[in-house]
Amino acid sequence: MSESSIVINGNRADLIMKQDLVASAVNDLRTMMQDAITGGVKNIFIDMTGIKVVDSMGIGLLISTQNSLSKEDGQLEILNISADIMDLFKSMRLDQHFSIKGE
Amino acid sequence: MSSGKSLNLNIKADLKEIDNFCMEAEKLLRNNSLGEYVFPVQLLLREALTNAVVHGCRKQSKLMIKCYFNILENEIRMEIKDPGDGFDWKFAQSKDYTLSADSGRGLLIFNKYASEYIYNKAGNGVLIKMIIVQKEKDHE
Numbered sequence: 001m002s003e004s005s006i007v008i009n010g011n012r013a014d015l016i017m018k019q020d021l022v023a024s025a026v027n028d029l030r031t032m033m034q035d036a037i038t039g040g041v042k043n044i045f046i047d048m049t050g051i052k053v054v055d056s057m058g059i060g061l062l063i064s065t066q067n068s069l070s071k072e073d074g075q076l077e078i079l080n081i082s083a084d085i086m087d088l089f090k091s092m093r094l095d096q097h098f099s100i101k102g103e
Numbered sequence: 104m105s106s107g108k109s110l111n112l113n114i115k116a117d118l119k120e121i122d123n124f125c126m127e128a129e130k131l132l133r134n135n136s137l138g139e140y141v142f143p144v145q146l147l148l149r150e151a152l153t154n155a156v157v158h159g160c161r162k163q164s165k166l167m168i169k170c171y172f173n174i175l176e177n178e179i180r181m182e183i184k185d186p187g188d189g190f191d192w193k194f195a196q197s198k199d200y201t202l203s204a205d206s207g208r209g210l211l212i213f214n215k216y217a218s219e220y221i222y223n224k225a226g227n228g229v230l231i232k233m234i235i236v237q238k239e240k241d242h243e
Contacts, residue, residue: 023153024118053142055149056208067203084142091215092208 011042017051021058033065042074049080066098109173116160121152128172143216150209151183159185181231189226
């Protein structure tokens with residue numbers, strides 16, 4: 001089970017990450033966010049305070065989530081990412097795909 | 104088997120095993136005053152191991168993956184080998200990806216963080232090297 005939690009308020013969901021966004025965590029998080037989108041959520045905010053690593057499967061999850069939200073005219077926003085992860089995301093131009101804010 | 108500077112383990116083809124191996128590698132780096140390499144090494148190890156678990160072993164946890172991690176004087180070496188049919192890395196390298204594609208970024212991570220990476224002929228093993236940048240000694 002995922003150690004992270006999601007708080008849904010109307011069409012907004014806040015995901016509080018408690019584990020690194022890596023392959024072993026992706027399935028649970030995907031289910032969590034997909035259930036929220038199916039339930040009517042249009043905007044997801046992910047708080048990455050304390051998250052040390054995001055691997056390519058984690059990046060894939062963020063992109064597929066943004067792809068799903070944009071079909072609903074919604075968006076994904078990533079908050080409080082570390083400098084290392086910001087550098088990784090920018091090198092892949094992910095800041096052009098969804099909103100990213102550093103710590 | 105492990106020592107103060109190396110890990111040589113066979114792990115099950117299970118995603119949770121990747122977390123455990125990376126945690127051990129992190130401990131080794133920190134014990135050798137190489138904490139600044141934890142982030143890139145974790146990314147490189149995770150990409151190689153995830154490929155081995157997902158593609159090489161198709162998540163069959165009865166299969167085993169050989170993992171070798173070694174801190175040398177001037178470089179960090181990681182070698183991962185799975186029993187699968189191999190990964191067509193040349194094809195993957197030649198592929199361009201679109202911004203909205205939700206896969207295909209593993210080699211971008213290798214290109215960004217590794218000093219060098221070499222796949223074996225079969226494509227089921229990869230050696231990754233990362234140069235350790237020597238710090239200048241403080242002048243008294």
